[in-house]
Each structure stands twice: as structure tokens, then as C-alpha cells.
Amino acid sequence: MSSNNKWNQPDQPPPPLFIGKKERDLIKQVNDELIERVVGQQVLYYPVDVATTDFHDLYGEAIEKTFLPPVRVYALVEWEAYGTEYSENIGVDKRIEITVHFHKRRLSEDQDLYVRAGDFVSYGGIYYEIVNWAEPRKIYGQVNHSVEVSAKCVRARPGVFDGN
């Protein structure tokens, strides 16, 4: 490189111009406060413990499930549906669905918890199974930083999970 070149390659890539660590921390702080102080909704998260649950070796199902100690999590809970539905050849049934928006950083960094399909949450005394989840948004497009984990949950029948 010639000595008269006034432009130098920096050793490290520069931080994003407007959204760096400080800004991300601010976003986390605001969201923590919003979810815990303003929204105030909380769920109990029951991670299924595959090490101690006696899953059927062929069918991969367990009538009796064991779980790790449940974790209280503040989250934004979206009430999706609570109503009757007609189960074909069975009759009238009810379906309850919620979508739980977990704060990603609060969950993974502070509570060391990771959302997995098949785990259970309790909300309002009802148990729900997480049927799918997604991380729909990134913080200003930064690939390693998600805003939330959005989990769709349907009510778990007592035969599937009863928290005991």
C-alpha cells in the first residue's frame, strides 16, 4: 500500500451506524419494562425432559411426561381463539389457542430458556402445547439479533399434559 493513500482498512468492521450494542441494550431494556411493568402477562414454561421421560421407543410418545422445573416468563400473550368446533365423527369440542410473544434476549440471556415445539406453557390455569414457533423479526435487519420468539400454542388435553 502506498504511503500517500489516506484511506486505511480498519482492523474490525465498524458497528452499525445507528444501531449498535448500546441501542440494542436500550431496546431490550424498554421491552423488558414494557412486558413486565406495563403488559404484565406471565406464563409458566414447562420444558419436557427427554432424558427422564419414558418415551415409547418405536412410536416416540409418552403418556406420562416429566419436565424440568417450570420457569415463570413475562411475555405478551395474544388471545387467539376460544370457541367451539365440530370434531368430525365425534361431536362438539372446544379449541383454545394463544400466541405467546417471548422477548428473545430476556428469555435466552437472562433466563437461559429456549422455546421448543412440544414444550408446554401454562397461562390462566390452562396448559398449552407449543405447536410451532418463529422468530419473525430481526432488530433492524441484524441477522444475529431477534426481537422476539413468537410461539403458537393450542390447549393440551389433560391426557397429553396436566402439569403433574
Add this chain to the structure above:
Amino acid sequence: MAIKETKEIMPSTLETIDRAFYDWVNKTLDISATTNRGWNKVPLIWVSAERSFQIKEDKNLRDEFGVLKLPLITISRNSIVKDPAKKGAVQANVFRQNDPKGGTISFSRRINQSKTADFANADANKTTPNFGVQGPLAGQVNFPFNNKKVVYETLTIPLPTYVNVTYSVTLRGEYFQQINEMLTPFIVKTGQINGFTLTADGHKFEGFLPQDFAQNNNVANLGDDERVFETKIDIRILGYLMGALKNDEQPKMTVRESAVEVRIPREHVIFGDIPTTISGAFYRE
């Protein structure tokens, strides 16, 4: 003392048929395929597992983002048909014994040594002939003679109920080569015929491969989708069920003893056979 051979006999249930088929694909065919990580055994998945089991049980099935690694073979049970026209070795229907013991088909038979010896000794010990009494009338136990009163223990089991269970095996890969490698064992394993046998828990079932192996590839109309190669094979297994297990009032296996002597008891009280005045006096049964 006679040595009794012990042999555990497992019931044949739907799970037994499922397991036989799973083991046939997993162990008998034992399919591997070429991947960018080498020549590896293709994972076999039973489709109906719970979500938590799918996600957490075997981390090698997925990458660090939770995406399934291909190639992959899945098995799902599609239908169960009880077709009277498609039965196995036991063709006729034989009703069960209508008692708590049940049982239909004799499975094995052995001599009950103890009870046979009791009858033989009872006859050998007699000194005066009676109706139905055989033996030498030697008045001596263990006296050898040709004993006709042999007590047999017969083991009976419920009638096998034949069912045709259809499974869908789905082969999914990222390359045509992988599909070729996975599909070929299904075609060539049975030779020129399409039938095979499979076993589980000591039971033997028959399987029938289809003539068509449906290809579900999207390469002809790829569009925006990822390139996926899929082949579906519907395989019919002729299995049988024996008893309804816990829902059955009768046991899965019954032991019955043969009758060697007919006795007609008398009513002792009415006829005054039991001596009431002499303690411990003999009376004829």
C-alpha cells in the same frame, strides 16, 4: 424330578406388527446413502412421534438451526384391513372355549408328571379290583406297570385374527443418486417376487411390496422451491393378532389338563355314608 422347559411366548399385537416392519426396514434392509459427509446409514423415523420427542430426542437428525438433514426415510401406518379373503395359515374360524380360560388352538402339550404319578400310584397301591382300576393290584406304590392314565397339560392360544396393515415408506433425498441408493434395496431384496417375511417377538408375518414405486419429485417444475426427491412405497403386511390383551377377559394363553378318570361323587349326607359316631372312621368317597 422332571425338568420343565420354559419358553416365553409374547402376544401378537398391532405394535408387534409395527415393530416387525420397522425392524425389517431398519435392520434387514439397513439402508445407507452417499452424502457430502460420506457413506452413512439413512435415519429411519416413525412419523407419529410427539413434537418434543421429534425435536429433542435425536439431535443428529437436524442441523444447528433445527432443519432436518436429508436423506431420510419415514414410516407411517396408513390402514388396517380385516379382509376375510386375505388370510394366513389358519383359514377356518374356530370359536373360543366359552369359559374364563378361553383358548382355541393347541399350541403345545406335555405330561404332568406329578398328577400322572398320583394316578398310577393310586392304581398300583390297590389290592382289590374295582371298576375302572388298572394296574397290577400289587398293593405297592411305584410298582411299574403300563399306566394308561396319563395327565396331559395342553397349552392353547386364541385364534389368530389376520389383518392387512399398510405402511407408507417415504424416501426423501436431496439428490437423485440418494433416491437410487435408497430405493434399490426395496426392489432387489426380494428377488423376482414381491413377497418377504418379517419377524418380531417370535411371530412371523408376510409382507408384500407394490408393483409401483411412486416418485414425487419436483424437479420438473421446480419454481421457487428447493429441489426435493421423494419416493413413496406402500407396503402391505399380512399380520395377525392374538387376543385383545388387557381388554380381553380371557388370558392370552391357557393351560388345560386332560381328564383321565370319570368320577361320579355320591351325596354322602343323604345316604349316611359319613360316620358321625366314630371319629376318623373310613368311608368311601
